Amino acid sequence: EVQLVESGGGLVKSGGSLRLSCAASGFTFNSYTLNWVRQAPGKGLEWVSSISSGSNYIYYADSLKGRFTISRENARNSLYLQISSLRAEDTAVYYCARVAAGCSRGTCYFDSWGQGTLVTVSS
Amino acid sequence: SYELTQPPSVSVSPGQTASITCSGDKLGDKYACWYQKKPGQSPVVVIYQNTKRPSGIPERFSGSNSGNTATLTISGTQAMDEADYYCQAWDSSTVVFGGGTKLTVL
Numbered sequence: 369e370v371q372l373v374e375s376g377g378g379l380v381k382s383g384g385s386l387r388l389s390c391a392a393s394g395f396t397f398n399s400y401t402l403n404w405v406r407q408a409p410g411k412g413l414e415w416v417s418s419i420s421s422g423s424n425y426i427y428y429a430d431s432l433k434g435r436f437t438i439s440r441e442n443a444r445n446s447l448y449l450q451i452s453s454l455r456a457e458d459t460a461v462y463y464c465a466r467v468a469a470g471c472s473r474g475t476c477y478f479d480s481w482g483q484g485t486l487v488t489v490s491s
Numbered sequence: 492s493y494e495l496t497q498p499p500s501v502s503v504s505p506g507q508t509a510s511i512t513c514s515g516d517k518l519g520d521k522y523a524c525w526y527q528k529k530p531g532q533s534p535v536v537v538i539y540q541n542t543k544r545p546s547g548i549p550e551r552f553s554g555s556n557s558g559n560t561a562t563l564t565i566s567g568t569q570a571m572d573e574a575d576y577y578c579q580a581w582d583s584s585t586v587v588f589g590g591g592t593k594l595t596v597l
Contacts, residue, residue, distance in 0.1 A: 403586065405534075405586075405588075407528075412575075412577060412588060412589070412590045412591035413526070413528070413534065413577050413579075413588045413591065414588065415585065415586035415587070415588060418584070418585075418586065425584070427584045427585055429585065430492060430585075463533060463534070465534075468539070471540075473581065473584070474521060474522055474581045475522045475540050476581065477524040477536050477539040477540070477579065478526070478534070478536060478579075479536060479545070481533035481534055481535075482533065483533055484533060
């Protein structure tokens with residue numbers, strides 16, 4: 369069974385930093401592109417970042433570039449998101465999501481999601 | 492940047508057909524997918540690559556995409572279908588979500 373389990377969320381002061389983790393199991397981790405998607409309270413889904421299986425291709429939402437860093441450790445079956453200079457508007461549930469296998473650019477979708485980890489930024 | 496626009500809300504009576512639209516410039520030239528999101532749960536893909544339904548998703552869910560609009564159709568809507576629905580497409584190498592549509596079954 370595919371499992372994605374996020375951790376690392378919590379209450380953080382504005383201006384602080386946080387590293388989120390996503391532990392994967394039940395599939396060949398190093399074969400999949402992974403993403404972070406967030407949802408602020410009462411708001412919609414917002415894509416954050418993507419990292420290819422070998423970390424060769426990394427992309428960020430234009431509005432978030434500079435403060436977010438995605439990375440992965442295939443040996444540990446783990447995905448990470450480092451967030452710096454946290455702001456109130458970063459308050460959200462952060463999900464890791466797996467891109468379905470075998471899709472080509474533009475056709476891909478997220479076939480598995482974690483349960484999310486809540487980040488709350490206080491002033 | 493590329494944008495996808497959805498109606499904030501759609502209402503449907505049980506057993507009737509619900510249609511949720513997603514609009515974007517030349518969206519029909521791209522592939523659209525749809526996610527169902529219920530409160531406290533993770534999103535679940537219900538339609539991918541415009542029209543395909545993942546295993547385990549009921550046949551009452553269907554999709555289309557043409558021109559500037561992708562549409563998610565739920566036939567014979569059930570109370571359990573009440574949720575937020577998000578369309579998603581790719582703009583080059585970045586992912587774009589629509590703003591979401593709250594489907595109310597009443």
